[in-house]
Each structure stands twice: as structure tokens, then as C-alpha cells.
Amino acid sequence: MIEIRFHGRGGQGAVTTGELLAKAAVSEGKWAQAFPAFGPERRGAPVLAFCRVSDERIRHRFQIKEPDIAVVLDPSLLEVLDPTKGLKPEGVLVVNTTLSAKELKKQHKFSCKVATVDASKIAHEILRLNITNTAMLGGLIKVSGLVRMESLDAPFKDRFGKIAENNLRACHRAYEEIKLEE
Amino acid sequence: MVKPADQWKWQELEPGFVVLAPGSAADYKTGDWKSEHPVWNESICIKCGLCHIYCPDIAVFQKSTGYFAGDYDYCKGCGICSQECPTGAISMVEGKE
Amino acid sequence: MSETAKGKVGIEVSLAVSEAVKQCDTDVISAYPITPQTHIVEHLAELVANGELDAEFIPVESEHSAMSVCAGSSAAGARTFTATASQGLALMAEIVYCVSAMRLPMVMVVANRSLNSPLSIWNDHGDVMMVRDSGWVQIFVENGQEAYDHVFWCFRVGEDAKVLHPVMLNMDGFIVTHVVEPIEFWSEDMVRKFLPPFKPVHRLDPEKPATFGAFGPPEIFTEAKMAQEHALMASMPVIEKAWDELFELCGRRYQPVESYRFEDAKILFVTMGSIGETARVAIDEMRETGEQIGLVSLRLWRPFPFARFKDAVRNAEVLVVIDRAIVFGGVGGPVAAELRSALYSEKKRPKVVNFIAGLAGRDVQPDDFWQMLERAKNRVAEGREDEFEIYGVRG
Numbered sequence: 001m002i003e004i005r006f007h008g009r010g011g012q013g014a015v016t017t018g019e020l021l022a023k024a025a026v027s028e029g030k031w032a033q034a035f036p037a038f039g040p041e042r043r044g045a046p047v048l049a050f051c052r053v054s055d056e057r058i059r060h061r062f063q064i065k066e067p068d069i070a071v072v073l074d075p076s077l078l079e080v081l082d083p084t085k086g087l088k089p090e091g092v093l094v095v096n097t098t099l100s101a102k103e104l105k106k107q108h109k110f111s112c113k114v115a116t117v118d119a120s121k122i123a124h125e126i127l128r129l130n131i132t133n134t135a136m137l138g139g140l141i142k143v144s145g146l147v148r149m150e151s152l153d154a155p156f157k158d159r160f161g162k163i164a165e166n167n168l169r170a171c172h173r174a175y176e177e178i179k180l181e182e
Numbered sequence: 183m184v185k186p187a188d189q190w191k192w193q194e195l196e197p198g199f200v201v202l203a204p205g206s207a208a209d210y211k212t213g214d215w216k217s218e219h220p221v222w223n224e225s226i227c228i229k230c231g232l233c234h235i236y237c238p239d240i241a242v243f244q245k246s247t248g249y250f251a252g253d254y255d256y257c258k259g260c261g262i263c264s265q266e267c268p269t270g271a272i273s274m275v276e277g278k279e
Numbered sequence: 280m281s282e283t284a285k286g287k288v289g290i291e292v293s294l295a296v297s298e299a300v301k302q303c304d305t306d307v308i309s310a311y312p313i314t315p316q317t318h319i320v321e322h323l324a325e326l327v328a329n330g331e332l333d334a335e336f337i338p339v340e341s342e343h344s345a346m347s348v349c350a351g352s353s354a355a356g357a358r359t360f361t362a363t364a365s366q367g368l369a370l371m372a373e374i375v376y377c378v379s380a381m382r383l384p385m386v387m388v389v390a391n392r393s394l395n396s397p398l399s400i401w402n403d404h405g406d407v408m409m410v411r412d413s414g415w416v417q418i419f420v421e422n423g424q425e426a427y428d429h430v431f432w433c434f435r436v437g438e439d440a441k442v443l444h445p446v447m448l449n450m451d452g453f454i455v456t457h458v459v460e461p462i463e464f465w466s467e468d469m470v471r472k473f474l475p476p477f478k479p480v481h482r483l484d485p486e487k488p489a490t491f492g493a494f495g496p497p498e499i500f501t502e503a504k505m506a507q508e509h510a511l512m513a514s515m516p517v518i519e520k521a522w523d524e525l526f527e528l529c530g531r532r533y534q535p536v537e538s539y540r541f542e543d544a545k546i547l548f549v550t551m552g553s554i555g556e557t558a559r560v561a562i563d564e565m566r567e568t569g570e571q572i573g574l575v576s577l578r579l580w581r582p583f584p585f586a587r588f589k590d591a592v593r594n595a596e597v598l599v600v601i602d603r604a605i606v607f608g609g610v611g612g613p614v615a616a617e618l619r620s621a622l623y624s625e626k627k628r629p630k631v632v633n634f635i636a637g638l639a640g641r642d643v644q645p646d647d648f649w650q651m652l653e654r655a656k657n658r659v660a661e662g663r664e665d666e667f668e669i670y671g672v673r674g
Binding site: 018019022023024025026027029030031032033034035036038056057058059060061062063065155 | 282283284285286287288289290291315400401421422451453454455457458459460461553554556557559560640642643644645
């Protein structure tokens with residue numbers, strides 16, 4: 001079972017990221033579970049969302065404390081929290097950032113594997129919005145190999161309707177551009 | 183006539199305590215405890231019908247002659263018909279009927 | 280023992296529940312929105328508005344009105360559904376009691392949530408415990424598939440001529456309602472086989488006037504309550520039969536009392552609701568270390584399955600009951616109190632240790648089960664199992 005924790009700000013679609021991944025995984029015959037940490041939500045406040053993907057039935061009904069992958073949708077969050085808290089020793093941190101993995105590790109003293117992609121730039125250029133979730137999903141899939149990219153087509157169409165195509169483009173571009181460093 | 187409440191066994195009740203035949207005053211003579219009753223003087227009565235309209239119990243009825251009279255099974259002797267009669271044709275007399 | 284997710288759809292559980300209500304061809308839905316039930320009723324409103332479900336969706340100004348509408352709707356012979364939680368359930372409480380006494384079939388999903396105060400939107404069983412004595416058939420589900428399957432089951436049981444009761448379908452707010460997970464949907468054919476049309480015994484009918492919700496003076500009230508208790512207990516055979524029929528239909532076996540790795544277990548955790556799933560994760564870990572631990576998870580809460588429960592715990596020495604609600608004034612957990620009462624007259628009965636955990640959705644992890652196990656063992660060793668404990672309270 002792979003456990004993923006998403007860090008975002010309210011209104012950036014962190015919760016949706018997990019849901020899209022879960023739906024894609026289920027369409028491939030896998031077990032998956034996606035849910036947020038609930039709280040009084042407001043735009044801009046830090047938000048946590050979770051996703052589990054497994055070949056075995058998932059009976060876990062609690063928050064993920066030791067994720068395999070932590071995803072940071074908004075780089076400003078790195079100033080207020082430590083996304084690597086509880087991250088498994090072999091875990092990966094996936095960050096939306098303009099910095100390289102090396103620079104990030106130096107700045108924040110991360111000792112884990114780090115994958116970086118400038119999702120904000122991709123979102124800005126394709127969606128004209130700073131909503132990075134669909135781009136980050138592409139980066140996450142490249143790093144984790146959890147689902148096939150084609151499995152995203154139906155959930156995206158269902159969720160985004162007219163803007164599904166642009167979101168898929170952002171997703172695929174981040175898939176290409178993400179860089180993983182050990 | 184519906185069985186009184188204290189005679190029902192629990193198994194006899196309808197599901198949800200639905201009552202199919204409610205109690206009804208029609209099964210009883212509700213006027214049998216009055217102490218006085220109205221009497222019409224037909225030589226004064228102008229057949230206006232106000233006694234019938236004002237009776238709170240629908241216990242005043244019109245006879246085939248057009249004059250009005252009391253249904254003493256249900257009339258309780260409240261005296262409203264006598265009070266409201268515009269010609270004073272109705273007197274309240276002691277006794278049930 | 281690998282169960283496959285093939286053929287299932289990834290969907291938010293609330294939406295799956297709404298889809299099931301649609302598949303039942305429900306006639307009337309009247310509800311007032313309240314977290315965490317909102318996604319259920321919002322989706323139902325959409326399904327009615329876009330014509331996918333031919334039903335009357337009656338928006339009302341409060342939950343009290345919602346349950347009143349449902350009472351009238353069921354009395355008129357319509358298949359009726361509503362959903363609520365917490366304060367909403369509290370607000371409709373007076374009608375909740377009427378509806379069961381009046382034997383009006385309907386299905387109500389309760390997205391279990393704490394009762395104020397303090398104000399909490401998160402999950403626990405405080406709300407349903409408030410109407411524990413209401414006379415409804417009450418069940419608990421642990422995950423999305425169970426939530427979906429039981430919409431059909433609840434209508435099947437409640438509307439059965441030998442039952443005629445409203446049915447409360449409890450699912451943990453957020454923890455079950457708001458999770459996206461794989462659900463296997465029923466085909467139209469399956470629904471048709473399983474759920475016959477609603478044929479009430481008594482119906483509001485101008486051609487045949489009758490009194491619903493009549494006056495009950497001292498001479499007859501006792502008989503009315505005797506009849507009601509008898510009817511609720513008499514629903515047990517239909518409850519079991521409906522689960523058998525469901526198993527025939529889709530291969531999923533549900534029971535009034537679910538057991539997990541219990542046969543040789545000396546210690547049994549007892550849970551109700553989704554916490555039972557996490558318990559199984561913990562028990563598997565414990566079994567690896569040689570602990571003889573199992574789980575009893577109560578699915579049927581009312582009518583209480585005395586015989587099944589006693590059978591499930593017959594070999595246990597200790598029951599560690601985890602309540603997700605508190606009864607103030609020294610009682611502790613309502614489930615533990617119920618179980619102690621059920622076991623009182625047994626010659627051989629396990630010790631009952633009671634923890635109250637997970638209030639207002641506080642996360643309960645497998646680690647917490649390990650801790651509760653340890654604390655339970657200590658209590659039993661010290662002869663202090665009678666005092667209940669609020670697990671994890673700081674201070």
C-alpha cells in the first residue's frame with residue numbers, strides 16, 4: 001500500500017488531487033481511498049488531504065502519519081510547516097518550486113529524496129490560474145508510477161468538464177518536467 | 183360503537199395504533215345530563231332559523247312544518263338559542279325534556 | 280484472500296448513497312442540510328432536478344419539518360427517504376419517536392456527528408445515542424460498500440409487511456461519508472429482485488378515513504407500547520432473511536454481529552461503526568506478535584441481537600468495548616452499558632473494560648488499539664475494569 005499526504009492551501013484543490021488519483025486507481029482495478037483532514041476551511045489556510053492506493057482491500061480509517069510520498073502544492077507552505085514530518089525513510093517529497101532539489105535540501109535541511117517541478121509556472125501558462133493541483137498530480141504519477149496517465153482522462157472529464165483538456169495538458173507537462181533527486 | 187379503551191388487548195390494536203373507527207358522539211346521548219331544555223312557542227316563532235345557526239351543538243332542527251325544535255338527545259340546555267331568538271319565542275324550562 | 284476492486288467505481292460514499300436512493304425509485308425526499316450529510320441531499324436534489332429520479336424533493340425550513348413531511352409521506356404510502364446528523368436529529372427528535380410508534384416505514388441516513396456543546400462538526404455517536412430508545416430499527420455500517428448496500432436493505436426491511444418500521448442507517452460522518460473509495464454498484468435487475476414495491480397496511484385515504492397518531496389515554500397506552508415492542512422484536516427474522524437475500528444477490532455476507540478472528544480469542548475488542556475497520560488492522564498486527572485477540576463489531580443496534588452477541592463472546596475472557604459516545608453521570612459508554620446488561624444473567628461472562636475514544640472525530644490509529652489493550656490488561660489485573668476511561672484525554 002502506498003500512502004500519500006498532500007499539503008495545500010484552501011482553494012488550491014489539494015483534496016481534489018487525492019480524489020482524482022483514487023478514482024483513476026479504482027478504474028484500474030486497484031483499491032484506493034481519498035479523504036481530507038476536515039476543519040473549518042477558508043481560502044489560503046493550510047489544508048491536508050490523504051490518499052491510499054493498494055492491491056489489497058484498505059481498512060485503514062485514520063489519517064496518514066507516515067506517508068510514502070508527501071506532496072507540497074504551494075511553496076510558501078515550506079515556511080510554516082515541515083512536510084517531511086513522519087515521511088518514511090525511503091519516502092519522497094514532491095514540491096512545487098522554482099528551486100532545484102539540491103537548493104531546497106540545503107535551505108530546509110531535507111534528508112529525503114526530493115522531486116521538484118515548477119507547477120505554478122505550468123498552471124499560469126496553461127490555466128492562467130495559480131491552481132497547481134492537476135500539474136502536481138502529473139508530477140506525482142511520474143515519481144510514483146501509481147496509475148497510467150490514460151486513467152486520468154475519465155475522472156478529469158467528469159470533474160472538470162469544459163476545462164478538462166487544459167488540466168490534462170498541465171498534468172502531462174508536469175509529468176514530463178518533474179525532476180527527482182536522491 | 184367502538185369498544186371502550188380499557189377493553190382492548192394489545193394484540194387487537196392496529197399496527198402503529200391506527201384507529202380505524204373513531205369514537206363518535208353519534209353513539210351516545212350526550213344531552214342526557216341537562217338541567218333545563220328549550221321550548222318553542224310556535225305562535226311567536228317567525229321561522230328565521232337563528233336558533234339553528236347559533237346552537238353550538240347542531241341540536242336544533244327544522245321540522246317539516248318549517249318551525250324549529252330541539253333534539254333533546256344532544257341538546258345540553260346551554261340556553262344560547264333562547265338568548266339569541268329575536269322574537270323571544272324560546273323559553274328555557276326545567277327538566278330534561 | 281485477495282478481494283478485487285475490479286468492476287468497482289471510485290466515488291464519494293455520500294454520492295453512492297444518493298445513487299442507491301435513486302435506484303430504489305424513492306418517491307419522496309424531504310431533508311434539511313447539515314454537515315456532514317450535505318453531499319447526500321445535494322446530490323439527490325440534483326438527481327431530481329435533472330429528471331434522473333422521478334420523486335418529490337421537498338425542501339423544508341428545519342429538520343423538525345423534514346421528519347414531519349416524511350411522516351405524512353410514508354402514511355400516504357410513498358417510499359420515503361431523509362438524512363440528517365447531530366443537531367438536526369436533535370431538532371426532529373419528537374417526530375422521530377412518533378414515526379416509529381406509528382409504524383411508518385422510511386429510511387433515514389444519520390451521518391453520525393457529535394452533539395453540541397462545544398460545537399463539533401466531526402464524527403462520533405452522540406447523535407444516534409440520543410434516539411437510542413426511539414423504537415427505530417438501527418444499524419451501523421463501517422465503509423462505503425456497506426453504506427451503499429444498506430440503502431436497499433433498509434427499504435427492504437422497513438417496508439416489509441411483517442416489519443413496518445422506520446430504519447436508521449448510521450454511517451460515520453466524514454470518515455465514511457466523505458471518503459472516495461471503490462463501490463460495486465447494483466444492476467437494475469438486482470434491485471428489482473431484492474426490493475418489491477411499497478405496499479402499506481394502512482394508508483391515508485379519503486375513501487377510508489382513519490386516525491394516524493391518535494390520542495392514547497392511560498387505559499390503552501400500555502397496550503400500544505406492548506404492541507410496539509413486540510413488533511420491533513418480531514422484525515428480527517425479516518432482518519436476517521433480508522441479509523441472506525442480499526448475500527444470494529451479491530455475495531456479500533452481513534450479520535447482526537460481525538466477528539473477526541474471534542474463535543480462540545481471549546480478548547475481544549468490541550466496536551460499532553468504521554472504527555471496526557481500523558481495529559482489524561490493529562488486530563492483524565497483534566496476532567503477528569502472538570496475542571490472542573479478536574473483534575466483535577455490532578452491526579445491528581436495535582433490535583439488540585442478544586443471542587448472536589452472547590454467542591460471539593462465549594469464549595472470551597475480556598471484552599474491550601470502545602464507545603464513541605459518553606453517557607454522563609457515571610455510566611460511561613452506552614454500548615458497554617448495554618453489553619454488561621445483556622451478559623448479566625450469564626453464568627460465565629467476560630470482564631468488560633470500557634474506553635471512550637474518537638469523540639468529535641479524534642483520529643483513532645492502530646497504535647491507540649495497542650495502548651488500549653495494554654491499559655485494559657492493567658485494569659483487569661488490578662480489578663479496576665468497572666471504571667470506564669476516556670482514552671487519550673490530556674490532563
